[in-house]
Amino acid sequence: MRIAIAGGTGTVGAHAVRLAEEAGHETIVLSRANGVDLVLGRGLDLTGVDAVIDVSGTSTTSASKATGFFEAVTSTLHRAEREAGVGHHVALSIVGAAAAPHGYYAGKAAQERAVAAGPVPWTILRATQFFEFAEQVAVPLGAWRIVPAMRSQPVAAASVAARLVRLAEHAPAGDAPDLAGPAEMRMAELLRRVSAARGRPARVIELPLPGGFGRALRNGAVLPGPDAQLDGVSVDEWLGEVPQASEGQG
Numbered sequence: 001m002r003i004a005i006a007g008g009t010g011t012v013g014a015h016a017v018r019l020a021e022e023a024g025h026e027t028i029v030l031s032r033a034n035g036v037d038l039v040l041g042r043g044l045d046l047t048g049v050d051a052v053i054d055v056s057g058t059s060t061t062s063a064s065k066a067t068g069f070f071e072a073v074t075s076t077l078h079r080a081e082r083e084a085g086v087g088h089h090v091a092l093s094i095v096g097a098a099a100a101p102h103g104y105y106a107g108k109a110a111q112e113r114a115v116a117a118g119p120v121p122w123t124i125l126r127a128t129q130f131f132e133f134a135e136q137v138a139v140p141l142g143a144w145r146i147v148p149a150m151r152s153q154p155v156a157a158a159s160v161a162a163r164l165v166r167l168a169e170h171a172p173a174g175d176a177p178d179l180a181g182p183a184e185m186r187m188a189e190l191l192r193r194v195s196a197a198r199g200r201p202a203r204v205i206e207l208p209l210p211g212g213f214g215r216a217l218r219n220g221a222v223l224p225g226p227d228a229q230l231d232g233v234s235v236d237e238w239l240g241e242v243p244q245a246s247e248g249q250g
């Protein structure tokens, strides 16, 4: 198959590209670094593409910015998919985000609506936070690292990518079963374990974020439900596989 991966240079996207190629597929990476701007609609050509996996993302806690980003990206992809006759749009969302549409999650809720109402047959996979997320979200403050007060059941980004590639290989499925990691863990605890494993134990402070977004993070709104599929890769197994972070990170 020919699979286009929007956000194929990102955390989950790079795994999706690698795994799709290992499975024998041809991949096209859609990202600004590859000359494609999905917000501005520049540089996009989906000729011959069978399926698009959208794992593009933006870094914001603003509901309006996140909504603007995900609506623009989805609309750009839909237009190009229609022109090229692409038969399957696979999108990655976040477990619980659509039911708590505040801050960044408003953007994911808007993306889910746009995909489901769009002109191209679709599959939406909702996953929990990646193990990588703890280091991405942590803000340094002197010797301390601040993370949002948050309950999560994190999962390996590579496992999410593997599931996305499998979904793209099959017919559009609508809402796919949610995907989560094997165990619940506070974001602060995840960062402590990741930084300790890297040999640079972090002093971590939990910060309760304000508003509906902060409440969703704290109250379990983004934890998986009983029907979620649980991936077997634990944080310790994942830590055994990831390369050491470079100095200054982690």
Ligand SMILES: NC(=O)c1ccc[n+]([C@@H]2O[C@H](COP(=O)([O-])OP(=O)(O)OC[C@H]3O[C@@H](n4cnc5c(N)ncnc54)[C@H](OP(=O)(O)O)[C@@H]3O)[C@@H](O)[C@H]2O)c1
Pocket: 006, 007, 008, 009, 010, 011, 012, 013, 030, 031, 032, 033, 034, 036, 037, 038, 039, 040, 055, 056, 057, 058, 092, 093, 094, 095, 108, 127, 128, 129, 130, 131, 133
């Ligand atoms: N992080 C998590 O824990 C988590 C959990 C569940 C679901 N998700 C969802 O998974 C998706 C990917 O997350 P991630 O952490 O892998 O993201 P990421 O590492 O921040 O990567 C974002 C990707 O989007 C591309 N991109 C950004 N703006 C673009 C634009 N205007 N045009 C084209 N490409 C653009 C980036 O490439 P360029 O900069 O080169 O454009 C990059 O490849 C997001 O939609 C996120 O909501 C994330």
